Amino acid sequence: MAMMVMMTGFLDLLLLSLISVASLRGCSASDDPLQLNDDILGLIVFKSDLHDPYSYLDSWNEDDNSPCSWNFIQCNPVTGRVSQLSLDGLGLSGKIGGRGLEKLQSLKVLSLSHNNFTGSIPPELALMPSLERLNLSHNSLSERLPMLFSNMMTTIKFLDLSENSVSGPIPDDMFESCNTLRFLSLARNFLEGPIPSTLPKCTSLSNLNLSNNHFSGNLDFSTNKGIWSLTRLRTLDLSHNLLSGPIPRGVSLIHNLKELRLQGNHFSELLPSDIGLCPHLSSLDFSDNFFTGALPDSLQRLNFLTFLSLSRNMLSGDVPQWIGNMISLQHLDFSKNGFTGILPSSLADLKSLTRLSFANNKLIGNIPEGLFDIGLDEIDLSKNELVGFIPPGSSKVFESLQRLDLSRNKLTGEIPEEMGLFSKLTYLNLSWNNLQSRVPPELGYFQNLSVLDLRSTALYGSIPGDICDSGSLGILQLDGNSLTGPIPQDIGNCSSLYLLSLSNNNLSGSIPKSISMLNKLKILKLELNELTGEIPQELGRLENLLAVNISYNRLTGRLPGGSTFQNLDQSALQGNLGICSPLLKGPCKMNVPKPLVLDPHAYGNQMGGGHKKGDESSKNFRHHKFLSVSAIVAISAAIVITVGVIVITLLNLSARRRLAFIDNALESMCSSSTESRRFPAMGKLILFDSKASPDCTSTNPESLLNKAAEIGAGIFGTVYKASLEGDQGRLVIAIKKLVTSNLIQFNPEDFDREVRILGKASHPNLLPLKGYYWTPQLQLLVSDYAPNGSLQAKLHERPTSTPPLSWSTRFKIMLGTAKGLAHLHHSCRPPIIHYGIKPSNILLDDNFNPKISDFGLARLLKKLDKHVISSRFQSELGGYLAPELACQSLRVNEKCDVYGFGVLILELVTGRRPVEYGEDNVVILSDHVRVLLEQGNVLDCVDPGMNNEYPEDEVLPVLKLALVCTSQIPSSRPSMAEVVQILQVIKTPVSHRMEMF
Known part of the structure; x- marks a missing residue:
């Protein structure tokens, strides 16, 4: 608190001294020089809190007599006072200094959107009597709304705080006096609690957006029809909150309403019967709620409605014929409800319609013929009980159609050949019907088709060789049919394929070598066919391949090289004649040349x-x-295995001696880095953005450490928990005391620059740096404190009285950590390599969301001597160290982190440490899991603390992913972006996964 008083006094003295100087200098542009200089001084003080990386504010010179010629400033031509300050999208960062802005007493417009401002919204903004328009959207502002904001409502007309991180409830009296407010957007924040009951007093509101928050309660929160009393509203967006209960009657009172968005809440009961009495509605979205019952008849009156979505509710009854009266509709989505009956023929009257979805209902009958005579872009009628034929390819709809999904119905007949003559179609799904058709070769003519799904459609005949002539196909699924003949050699032309699934057919012949040309292929499914011969060894070169199933064929011989084939489990191989694998019992048939016999x-x-x-x-x-x-084959195999073991052993031994290459490998950081201050303070605590104090404080870090509690230690130093007094109370922080100074070779300017660069790396799963302290003898780094400690503590140092982590929490930690690493690898240019992924560097917040710490800190170690190599990296990283880190001849890149992440996955699933030492042996976790997988007993390694409360269909692919990530060959490991994608697919419910593939 003393520090706060000192800083407050300092700013007041600064302002007084500047005012004195300015008064002496005078100003000819106004009769009131003191007041005019208030504008100059206020802007200069405001600028002093900012970081301007592109020097947009260089024209702001305190020696000028007037600020009216400065960039981004507008003045009142009569009074000469600053009336508008617009700094949108300039890449500015730092705090919004309220003390400076408070001096701009004639300011009407303040717009600071699309920047990188952090900290809280300054309460001084409420003390600006002329402010009419305030736009702080698209920043990183946090904390709660200032209590004084209610004072601003008497003059403000436009208020936009959207796309920030403002949290907490809104004071209920905030809108007690808001007669002038016309536009209010608080969207995409973390606001919670009920919508203030005083909001209906803002009778002039025309646009209200409270979407994407955590508001709860219902809409009938006051007398006078509640929110419907805002009769001047044109746009009302309350979507993606936690609002519940029925929609109260009275929406028709908002006569001029054009857009109403209530999707993504918990609203229930019937749709409001008077919704059709809002004649000007053009967009209506009630999707993702719990509405029940039939459609209200009043809907048919909405002649100007262009967008209507009622998807993902529990609506029922027949789709009424009057739907054709809504002639302006362009987007109509009734999917995932309980609608019954037939599709009304009046749908053909909607001539403006471009997107139509009735997917996942209980509709029967034929598809109306006229529906395919209008210019639709998307049609989704999947998961119903529709009958009849696929419309002929000559239908007008195929001239514009981009997505067609008729899957999981009872359609019959041929696939129209002429469909392939139209080039706009990108997605075609006719699966799970009874078409009894050949695969038309003309489908290869689709120039933009990326997904072709014809699973379980009673197809017969052969696979056309030119099915991939367009080269754009990414997913080809022909499973569960009666296809015969060989897989065409031309399949190698499908250069964009990442999923090829031909399982459960009657395909014969050998697996074509041309599949090895599909460099993007991730999933290959050939099971349940009659394929013969050996698997082409060339398939082992497919670096992106993640999953293969070749079971129940007539294949023989050895498996191709590469981690994917070598790590297949028994279920992916069984049912063949003679594949050579230790997982299979039975003969191993190989086409070995006959021995040469000399006469x-x-x-x-x-x-x-x-x-x-x-x-x-x-x-x-x-x-x-x-x-x-x-015997030569067995001898050769033994030699290869022996050499491999020796090489890996040597790599692990050399890892203890050689890491000097890191000095060159660590030249990576985000391209959006900020320049350091020219003369950073030495021996003072520098906080980039803190509630505790301005940038340079007089806090004594040594005394702070004396009172702090040690909470951990690692490669780069010891971590302490400490607290600072701030404007809004005590702030808990984490302080890392870096390793001995002989390793830190930066001068204060360089150190300031490097740490500020690290502080700019921003992602929900990264623990950002907040500041630092530097002297030649002591260097400290300041970051947020993670209240739930480290993953290390939760996994391996858990008290017996504390329950183990649940599977859902473990998966959340996996996915969040993967996203954080993917951000470092793919969103920073050049990428940031962590080099130390392990549980102690994964911190957990209140909700067990992971925060990666210590990223990029290896950049601060300008030299790594033998002490660091032997006692720090080796002892700390242990089983997390990628093998290539021990060999200077190998290229070191992001795949080092992928290896460490793979080990982390294994720890999360098994609850065991990466290396465990017994009396007679050493257990390497990755090797142990790999052996169990080969034996078909991999679930035996799952942490018993979860008491079998985990989904096997998630755990098994997660373990396989971990083994791919820990491949000894770096190029065989996926990228972190691919890891995120795979984890998201794994977490997708099985039913939805089937829809995706």
Whole structure:
């Protein structure tokens, strides 16, 4: 608190001194020089809190007599006072300084949107009597709304605080006097609690957006029809909150309403019967709620409605014929409800319609013929009980259609050949019907088709060789049909394929080598066919391949190289004639060339004849020659395995001695880095953005550490928990005391620059740096405090009285950590490599969301001596160290972090440490899990603390992903972006996964 008083006094003295100087200088542009100089001084003080990386504010010079010529400033031509300050999208950062802005007493417009401002919204804004328009949207402002904001409502007309991180409830009396307010947007924040009961007093509101928050309660929160009393509203968006209960009658009171969005809440009961009495409505979205019952008849009166979505509710009854009266409709989505009956023929009257979805209902009958004579872009009628034929390819709809999904119905007949003549279609799904058709070769003509799903449609005949002539196909699924003949060699032309699924057919012949040309292929499913011969060894070169199933064919021989094939489990191989794998019981058939048998008589004849002894010798020779050739395969395999073990052992040993290359490998950081201050303060605590104090404080870090509690230690130093006094109370922080100064070779300017760059790396799953302290003898880094500690503590240091982490929490930690690493690898240019992914560097917030710490800190170590290599990196990283980190000849990149992340996954699933030492042996976790997977017992390694309360269909692919990530060959590991994508697919419910593929 003393520090706050000192800083407040300092700012007041600064303002007084500047005012004195300005008063002496005078100002000719106004009769009131003191007041005019208030504008200059206020803007200069405001600028002092900002970081301006592109020097947009260089024209702001305190020596000028007037600010009216400065960039981004507008003045009242009569009074000469600043009336507008617009700094939108300039890349500014820092705090919004209320003390400076408070001096701009004539300011009417303040717009600071699309910048990088942090901290809280200054309460001083409420003390600006002329302010009419305030736009702080698209920043990173946090904390609660200032209590004084209610004072501003008497003059404000436009208020936009959207796309920030403002939290907490809105004071209920905030809108007690808001007669002038016309536009209010608080969207995409973390606001909670009920919508203030005083909001209906803002009778001039025309636009209200409270979407994407955590507001709860119902809409009938006051007398006078509640929110419907805002009769001047044109746009009302309350979507994606936690609002519940029925929609109260009275919406028709808002006669001029054009857009009404209530989707993504918990509203229930019937749709409001008077909704059709809002004649000007153009957009209506009630999707993702719990509405029940039939459609209200009044809907048919909305002749100007262009967008109507009622999807993902529990609506029922027939789709009424009057739907065709809504002639302006362009987007109509009734999917995932309980509608019954037939599709009304009047849908053909909606000539403006571009998107139509009745997916996942209980509709029967034929598809209306006229529906395909209008210019639709998307049609989704999947998951109903529709019958009849697919419309002919000559229908007008195929001239514009981009997505067509008729899957999971009872359609019959041929697939129209002429469909392929139209090039706009990108998605075609006819699966799970009874078409009894051939695959038309003309489908290969689709120039933009990326998904072709014809699963379980009773297809027969062969797969056309030119099915991929367009080269754009990404997903090809022909499973569960009666296709015959070989897989065409031309399949190699499908250069964009990442999912090829031909399982459960009658395909014969060998697997074509041309599949090895599909460099983007991730999933290959060929099970339940009659394929023969050996698997082409070239398939082992597919670096992106993640999943393969070749079970129940007639395949023989050895598996291709590469981690995917070598890590297949038994279920992906079983049911073949003779695949060579330790997982399979039965014969191993290989096409080994016959041994070369030399005729000794030929040599004998050349050398002057032979004798009987020579004949005997010849037999022995042939016998021994046969034995040696037949054994060569086993000997070669043994040699390869032995060499591999030796190489890996040498790599692990050399890792203890050689890490000097990191100095060159760590030249990576976000391109959006900020320049350091020219003369950073030495021996003072620098906080980039803090509630505790301005940038440079007089806090003594040494005394702060004396009172702090040590909470951890790692490669880069010791971490303490400390607290600072701030404007709004005590702030808990974490302070990292860096390792001994002989390793930190930066001068204060360089150190300031490097740490500020790290502080700019922003992501929900990263623990950002908040500041630092530097002297030649002591360097400290300040960051947020994570209240739930580290993952290390939750996994391996848990008290017996504390329950273990649930599977859902473990998966959340996996996915969040993967997203944070993907941000470092793919969103920063050049990418940031962590080099130390392990549980102690994964911190957990109140909701167990992971926060990656210590990212980029290796950049601060300008030299790594033998002490660091031997005692720090090796002892700390242990089983997390990627093998290539021990070999300077290998290229070190982001795949090092992927390896550590793979080990982290194994720890989360098993609850075991990466390396465990027993009396007689050492257990390497990745090797242990790999062996169990090969034996078909991999679920035996799952942490018993979860008491079998986990979904096997998630755990098994997660373990497989971990083993791919910990491949000894860096190029065989996926990227972190791919890892995120795979984890999201794994977390998707099985039913939805089937829809995706």
